[in-house]
Amino acid sequence: MPDDRRSLTLRLSFMQYLVAVAFAALAIGFWIFQIAQHEKFREMAEENHLRRLPLPAPRGVLLDRDGKVLVDNQSSFNIALVREQTRNLDQTLHILAVATNTDEAQLRETVNRRRREPSYRPIVLIENATPEQYIAMMARRWELPGIIPQQVPARKYPGSEMAAHLFGYVGEVREDQLQHADYSGIEAGAVVGQAGIELAYNQLLMGTDGNKTVIVNSVGREIGLPLGEEPPREGKRLQLTIDADVQKAAEDAFDASGFNGAAVVLDPNNGEVLAFTSRPAYDPNSFSGGIDRATWNALNADELKPLQNRAIQGRYSPGSTFKMAVALAGLEEGVITPKFQVYCGGGATFYGRHFACWKKPGHGTLDLRHAIEQSCDVYFYTVGNMLGVDRINKWATLLGLGVKSNIDLPNEVTGLVPSTAWKQERMHEKWYAGETISVAIGQGAVAVTPVSMAVYMATLANGGTRITPHLVKAIDDGTGLKPVPPPPIQSKIDVSPEKLQAIRDGLWMVVNAGGTGGRARIVGHDVAGKTGTAQVISNTGRLAAARSRKDLRDNGWFVFFAPRDNPQIAGVVFLEHGIHGPNAASLAHHILDTFFAKQDGKPLPAAPTHDDMRLDYKDPYARAGTPVGGGH
């Protein structure tokens, strides 16, 4: 079979060629991967086994003006998930949830929210794990591939609710924040300030995360020693203008009173904030390790709105505390002099309508000093009517009312002092002169934030300079605390000292003579102040709403500075539903007492009890009262 033989040889040759071609193709294939695309695959192999683990930087410590530590860091453990190392995600989450007694659905939601991120990046599932959770996780670690413990610094705040709104709180960076330029360079999962100083000074406080490079195998176990390590750099320490003792006094006073509200205390000469509180508050510590959903929901659902920073976000009618702005406007516009006298017979008629004074029998004839002391409504109706709303607006604004204080805290709201232009713009209506009468005693559309009231008092105290309240005194960039110059002033008015003195005298008389602020008196320190009681609802409206469960009691104010002739402290205490301004003066007393005791080197007064406050709970408007009329 020669033919057969030839065919066989041919076919064997064919097979040999076929195999040779296949091998040549294989060699080319390997050449492409190993030589042509080597760099790409080399990097991929490195990404596989070299892992840069973040070393979170501690946030900067917050100190008070004396150097006392207010906000610190403590070590805590997070439990995190590296998805690329998991085999069965559902099972892993289930085992972890059972072992650590956490909500499986919430874990899953956390993972889902971050599913678009690279799968090697750890997702924090349980922040600030308890020792029990940590032990339970470690004990079942072999069942939990991809679950890793992370040691992280967590924020530690002083007392349960002390200065909560001032400090704010920290939390994981939100997705919408990541889009923002301020957050460039910050990765998902990073902990950033979310309110208060933590938010306002986040850039300084955050520090720079370090990292270490380790070799890991396919299940994420670290092999050998780290290849390299870049230590984290702690955030900058901030020295605040806050005086921890004065701050504590404000907190203690609120605690003793049982009222909600806000207090802001400033150095009127430069705007340094000495104390700042808003009630009700929350415990910022509950955020520092990631707040649990129940607590967060409760805070949001609370009708009293504990998350609201009333000091900069609450707008309230100022009532009688507004009268100094009208007085200054009258004096500076030349409409009145300190000697200008008005007769109060318990009320007066303007534009065909009767406006009552809070004191039904009337005050008789009063000059400006006594009008302020007695808080006579008729006097200020008269001056306000002579001025007109726009001139009141001008001077109130120069004193800091109806505008932002520009304090270095986020989300401050603007108050309102009405004007003809405002009404035209907002309501497309003409201003009626009769409306000015209510404005003159701080009612009507007037609405102010507590912080702006503090600026108002500081401006009256320092002779017309509208300082900018601020919270940071010095920054430590690693080489020691460097003082920060105070922010530029907002405006300055030239007030003749004699005219201003008349107002200051009136305020001094409120506290030290026959006025309503006697409870704030401190012997030897010439406290000047003014109470205010502002309706939450008109008296007729209140009758109608009597059956509702809403708290409709009046708000109480006390604004102050001291000493009268060389002021070193100015501020405001606002009591939400505090019924009477004098109740606020009781709180201010403790604050002032503490401030001056410290200044004089005396022992600080003990925290007041509820009885020390001598609060007046009599509600004068609980029944139908006079239809209109400012508080005292």
Add this chain to the structure above:
Amino acid sequence: MFERRLYFHIDWLLLAAVLLIAGFGLSMIYSTTYVTLPDGTGHPGARFWVQLYAVGLGAVALIIFLALDYRFLAEHSLFLYGGLVVLLIYVLVGGGVRAGGSTRWISLGAFNLQPSEFGRIALALILAMYFGENRRGARNYGDLIIAGLFFLVPFFLIAKQPDLGTAVTLVPVCFGIAFLAGLRLRLIAIVAIAAVLLAPVAWKVALKDYQKSRINTFLDPEKDARGAGYQQIQARITVGSGGWKGKGFMKGTQGQYKFLPVADNDFIFSVLAEEQGFIGVLVALGLYLFVILRSLEAARLAKDRIGAYLVGGIISGFAFQVIYNVTMSAGLAPVKGLTLPLMSYGGSSMIATLAAFGLVLNVRMRRFTN
């Protein structure tokens, strides 16, 4: 039976190349299974020793299949074939050892034997005998049907284990022998066209879900990067990161840190590419190519058609397996449980392969005898 002069006709070059490849394989298994203890010391993994014993047993098998005249073996191929079928049935009816979802092994106490690995030898012997003796070659449809039946019995028994990968290696053995025996080119063309047309039907009817997903994954590995596509992507990274010279013996990261699964088995060539680089790949491919071409040369030199067909069948199966596995090692073919003969970890495969090369040497050595 073994005449002294035959000794001088042994193809030492081929034998050396085969053993060199096996040595390469041993060193890669040593590298991938080396156990490092926490104190920094270590020792070779158990699999290295198993493979070393397998090479030893394989050498014995090689000598046996070299010493016995291949014609004698071919003449008794029906017994060998029958014995194999019995073993395969025994595995299926419950005598086998289960592992990893399939039943492929028979326990022999010290180790488990995988009879299916010997299927190619038995099939090659019986088909070489059938086509070599009938003097008609493979031109007759009746003969092809009988040959087909010889093929189908072990094919189904092995596929049923299930071990489609090993079963499929019977196809090139059968096809290679039929091709050398003069299978009409027209018929090849018809089968090829029919295969293309029937592929969608096979997809629907014959393939199991995991097999479909393997193919789907191959076509788009990124789609399932965490699951089935993982191996393929990791295989490319392993190979590509090797570069020219490789990362060095036992210094690969992909294999050492277990990013690439079954590194000592299906993906051993990837690890070789990673640690020894493109140069190592060229050396290994060169050795394999040399072994295949040299063996086909032995078929050409064979004194009779039985010998030529026998070598052709064995080498067809061998070449197919090498080419497929190496392609898969670079992530260029669907991942399949198909080992790289002579290199992958696997005792039965090593013994069977060395025995098969015993037959190749046998045919060449006896080219002058009558």
